[in-house]
Amino acid sequence: MDIASAGRFLLYAAFAGALMASMLSLLGYRRKNLGAVLSGQRALISSCILTGTCLVLLIVALYIHDFSIGYVVSYTSRSTPKAYTFTALWAGMEGSLLLWASLTAAYATTAVVMQRSRRADLVPVATAVFGSVLAFFLGLLAFSANPFATISPIPIDGKGLTPLLQSPFMAIHPVLLYLGLTGLIVPFGFAVSALVRGRLDPRWFTSTRRWTVLAWSFLTLGIILGGAWAYMELGWGGYWAWDPVENASFLPWLTATAFLHSVMIQERRGMLKVWNVALILATYSLSLFGTFLTRSGLLVSVHTFSESPVGKYLLPLLGFVAVGSFALLGWRYDRLRSDRHLDSVISRESAFMFNNLLFVALAFTVLWGTIYPVLVEATNGSKISVGPPFFNSVFIPTGLALFALSGVGPLVAWRRASTRSLRRQFALPLSMGMITIVSLAISGMRSWAAMFALGLCAFVASATLGEFVSGARAHHGLLNVIRRNKRRYGGYIVHLGVVLIVLGFSGNAFRQSTTTTIKPGMSFKIGDYDILYARARTFSTPEKVVNMAVMKVARNGKDIATLRPQRNFHLAQRTPQSEIGLRTSLVEDLYLVLTRMDRDTTATVRAWVNPLVAWVWIGAFIMSIGMVVILAEREGVPA
Amino acid sequence: MKWILPLAILTGFVFVIALSAKGPNPDARPTAEDVAGRTMSPFCPGLTVDECPSSQSADLRNRIAVEIDRGATNEQIDKWLVENYGTAVLGRPKSNIVWMVPAAVTTIAMIALGLGIRKWSGP
Amino acid sequence: MQSRTRFVIAAGIVVSAIVGLIIWSLTGTGATAYYKTPGELSAAPINPGTRVRVAGKVVAGSVEQLGETTNFTVTDGKGEIAVTTKDVLPDTFGTGVEVVAEGTVTEPGLFTASTVLAKCPSKFKARVASGG
Numbered sequence: 104m105d106i107a108s109a110g111r112f113l114l115y116a117a118f119a120g121a122l123m124a125s126m127l128s129l130l131g132y133r134r135k136n137l138g139a140v141l142s143g144q145r146a147l148i149s150s151c152i153l154t155g156t157c158l159v160l161l162i163v164a165l166y167i168h169d170f171s172i173g174y175v176v177s178y179t180s181r182s183t184p185k186a187y188t189f190t191a192l193w194a195g196m197e198g199s200l201l202l203w204a205s206l207t208a209a210y211a212t213t214a215v216v217m218q219r220s221r222r223a224d225l226v227p228v229a230t231a232v233f234g235s236v237l238a239f240f241l242g243l244l245a246f247s248a249n250p251f252a253t254i255s256p257i258p259i260d261g262k263g264l265t266p267l268l269q270s271p272f273m274a275i276h277p278v279l280l281y282l283g284l285t286g287l288i289v290p291f292g293f294a295v296s297a298l299v300r301g302r303l304d305p306r307w308f309t310s311t312r313r314w315t316v317l318a319w320s321f322l323t324l325g326i327i328l329g330g331a332w333a334y335m336e337l338g339w340g341g342y343w344a345w346d347p348v349e350n351a352s353f354l355p356w357l358t359a360t361a362f363l364h365s366v367m368i369q370e371r372r373g374m375l376k377v378w379n380v381a382l383i384l385a386t387y388s389l390s391l392f393g394t395f396l397t398r399s400g401l402l403v404s405v406h407t408f409s410e411s412p413v414g415k416y417l418l419p420l421l422g423f424v425a426v427g428s429f430a431l432l433g434w435r436y437d438r439l440r441s442d443r444h445l446d447s448v449i450s451r452e453s454a455f456m457f458n459n460l461l462f463v464a465l466a467f468t469v470l471w472g473t474i475y476p477v478l479v480e481a482t483n484g485s486k487i488s489v490g491p492p493f494f495n496s497v498f499i500p501t502g503l504a505l506f507a508l509s510g511v512g513p514l515v516a517w518r519r520a521s522t523r524s525l526r527r528q529f530a531l532p533l534s535m536g537m538i539t540i541v542s543l544a545i546s547g548m549r550s551w552a553a554m555f556a557l558g559l560c561a562f563v564a565s566a567t568l569g570e571f572v573s574g575a576r577a578h579h580g581l582l583n584v585i586r587r588n589k590r591r592y593g594g595y596i597v598h599l600g601v602v603l604i605v606l607g608f609s610g611n612a613f614r615q616s617t618t619t620t621i622k623p624g625m626s627f628k629i630g631d632y633d634i635l636y637a638r639a640r641t642f643s644t645p646e647k648v649v650n651m652a653v654m655k656v657a658r659n660g661k662d663i664a665t666l667r668p669q670r671n672f673h674l675a676q677r678t679p680q681s682e683i684g685l686r687t688s689l690v691e692d693l694y695l696v697l698t699r700m701d702r703d704t705t706a707t708v709r710a711w712v713n714p715l716v717a718w719v720w721i722g723a724f725i726m727s728i729g730m731v732v733i734l735a736e737r738e739g740v741p742a
Numbered sequence: 743m744k745w746i747l748p749l750a751i752l753t754g755f756v757f758v759i760a761l762s763a764k765g766p767n768p769d770a771r772p773t774a775e776d777v778a779g780r781t782m783s784p785f786c787p788g789l790t791v792d793e794c795p796s797s798q799s800a801d802l803r804n805r806i807a808v809e810i811d812r813g814a815t816n817e818q819i820d821k822w823l824v825e826n827y828g829t830a831v832l833g834r835p836k837s838n839i840v841w842m843v844p845a846a847v848t849t850i851a852m853i854a855l856g857l858g859i860r861k862w863s864g865p
Numbered sequence: 866m867q868s869r870t871r872f873v874i875a876a877g878i879v880v881s882a883i884v885g886l887i888i889w890s891l892t893g894t895g896a897t898a899y900y901k902t903p904g905e906l907s908a909a910p911i912n913p914g915t916r917v918r919v920a921g922k923v924v925a926g927s928v929e930q931l932g933e934t935t936n937f938t939v940t941d942g943k944g945e946i947a948v949t950t951k952d953v954l955p956d957t958f959g960t961g962v963e964v965v966a967e968g969t970v971t972e973p974g975l976f977t978a979s980t981v982l983a984k985c986p987s988k989f990k991a992r993v994a995s996g997g
């Protein structure tokens with residue numbers, strides 16, 4: 104049996120398994136029939152194994168160039184480097200949906216297997232939810248977007264993988280994003296289960312907390328590495344463009360981050376039960392919305408949307424999940440009264456509530472800005488843009504306010520903060536922030552936003568570090584205190600990572616750029632740099648014609664680097680593509696793009712000086728340390 | 743009394759948002775960098791003219807600089823851009839309507855939170 | 866009143882207010898179309914000599930270079946139009962690329978363009994492919 108028919112058969116079987124899992128679990132729950140519940144779990148496990156096998160089969164088919172499969176023809180060729188054949192998995196819609204389904208299945212199955220004895224009450228309905236979502240995606244794959252569809256006659260070679268996907272970042276960040284977006288199904292399933300049962304004690308999220316943190320960590324790193332990929336590969340000098348595709352992964356991140364904060368209030372104080380459920384329902388809906396938005400072709404035009412099968416089917420699913428889960432919430436509303444009171448407006452609880460308000464308002468604004476052009480085009484056909492000017496004017500103030508709250512939170516006591524303790528707690532961090540702002544103003548900084556951002560960096564950093572210092576004093580050493588309370592201090596480490604990322608963002612206020620057209624032997628200046636176009640090199644490889652400009656970079660008369668930006672012509676795709684020249688340092692990046700190279704070696708070069716960018720990547724690294732610390736916490740241990 | 747601090751912070755925040763949401767003064771003369779940074783590239787979807795690596799964008803940046811040297815104001819340069827490249831090049835939609843929906847939703851959320859806090863902090 | 870009923874009524878009012886606002890925000894944004902598609906041109910031909918813009922994809926195998934003149938065909942899936950131009954084409958121009966040509970219809974089915982803008986679609990596609 105060939106790979107294509109085996110794959111198709113396994114997809115049908117996996118679809119049937121997921122459908123059975125969902126129906127048996129629901130039946131078992133309604134009839135209190137343990138046998139049916141158990142069979143449902145087994146069906147889910149089988150479906151997961153079958154889906155995983157499909158994924159492996161597709162990877163094998165891509166690797167051995169099985170050109171009888173249409174998907175393999177469309178996204179690989181014999182000249183595609185072997186190391187990148189598996190990135191073809193997410194080059195097209197069918198492959199990426201299969202990856203989505205496989206990861207969903209893996210998360211759901213692991214969660215069910217691990218929780219079925221400890222949370223026997225919540226697992227059956229959760230299994231039904233997992234099974235239904237999985238059945239939907241597998242049905243879509245089996246009947247509408249089949250990655251194993253064959254073509255005939257079998258071509259000799261495939262069309263090849265777009266060169267943009269042949270980069271190490273491209274091999275990592277989509278997987279991280281998928282791992283993040285699909286993992287959110289675990290808390291979603293348990294939340295729905297708790298709603299159906301009508302009991303919202305914190306167990307539904309304490310038992311899935313590590314899953315939520317894990318998914319959130321993947322999502323965070325995926326988004327940042329996506330930015331790194333754009334920075335290194337796309338050659339426009341930046342890492343975030345408020346592109347709808349970027350927004351699609353940023354939206355669930357915003358609500359998931361809000362959720363990670365607000366569950367702490369429910370745990371500590373028994374408040375915000377309904378809100379927490381609503382947040383996780385919204386988060387998973389937004390995660391589906393992201394897939395829908397990027398995969399439906401809606402962003403390219405309304406026209407491609409109407410032709411895409413995914414758009415036709417994903418929209419009803421999205422509607423069903425969003426409307427259905429919130430209807431469930433409305434139905435159970437009166438059972439979900441909070442049992443505690445807020446003691447004071449000035450307390451850590453209310454800091455968390457403001458944090459949530461801002462996160463959700465930001466998420467809504469980004470969502471609105473993303474879909475507004477689509478809605479306008481659909482209603483009256485006119486094309487408009489909502490671009491960085493809109494998003495930045497909302498994101499920068501709101502983001503900075505959220506950032507400030509991350510410093511305020513740890514300084515304010517739970518329940519009720521006394522004026523005296525507030526004065527004592529805020530004295531040092533606030534003065535650090537003020538000193539930073541004043542000294543920046545004296546040294547002649549002109550950008551208010553950057554000045555404020557850097558002042559906040561100092562404030563948040565000293566507030567957070569202060570927590571480590573006082574904790575270490577009270578508990579005999581820094582490592583000891585972190586070990587004793589991994590969630591809390593892991594969270595603070597994540598916040599310190601955010602401080603560095605904001606430091607990196609603030610560099611955007613001081614970007615410089617220039618465009619010049621020069622011949623070999625000529626040079627140009629940007630910032631402190633003198634850049635000499637030493638010579639041009641042109642040569643061919645089997646895949647591309649390489650046009651390289653060799654640039655000698657000097658600062659203050661001293662040679663510091665040789666950069667080689669390229670403009671290559673890829674033969675298979677018949678498209679030009681730039682490879683940037685980058686010199687990075689902790690202070691600033693020098694970023695060169697060859698936008699044009701004429702026959703007579705005249706080159707058009709666009710150069711940027713991007714201050715502090717490296718700190719974004721360093722901050723991401725610190726954040727990931729914090730994530731590992733949080734994940735090391737054993738379940739069920741209170742904060 | 744305890745309400746004054748949160749309310750003051752909130753008002754300040756709303757003021758900053760409103761200030762940053764307000765577009766540039768239509769009669770002021772911008773710099774070429776300002777315009778390139780706020781105009782969407784007609785060539786590369788999703789990127790501003792400033793970021794767009796296409797050589798056509800380099801030409802457009804030069805043309806913008808020429809228009810500004812001729813004394814074009816914010817309003818005039820935007821009009822010129824729309825005439826030549828369509829409404830889709832404006833990075834922020836011309837009408838302020840686009841702001842209304844998120845502003846309304848946020849206001850409702852703030853009121854709801856305020857009511858909630860009052861209810862929860864009651865006896 | 867039960868708290869559920871109150872919740873549903875309050876939520877209903879809020880949601881319908883927001884939906885109303887959304888609908889209102891979508892009306893009144895009407896703008897004249899910036900370009901026409903080949904399909905629209907073949908359905909409703911316009912007078913020769915009127916300046917318009919035509920947007921569509923370059924048909925595979927249609928590009929031919931005759932000295933300074935380039936001829937190619939543009940399609941939107943519903944109609945096609947032949948374009949001829951003496952403009953220097955950007956290096957992003959090629960088969961399957963989305964272009965906006967500005968000029969006049971010189972005779973039925975033939976468009977003479979003074980300028981041709983080409984989009985760089987591959988980057989956006991790669992973004993979509995990456996899922997982020």
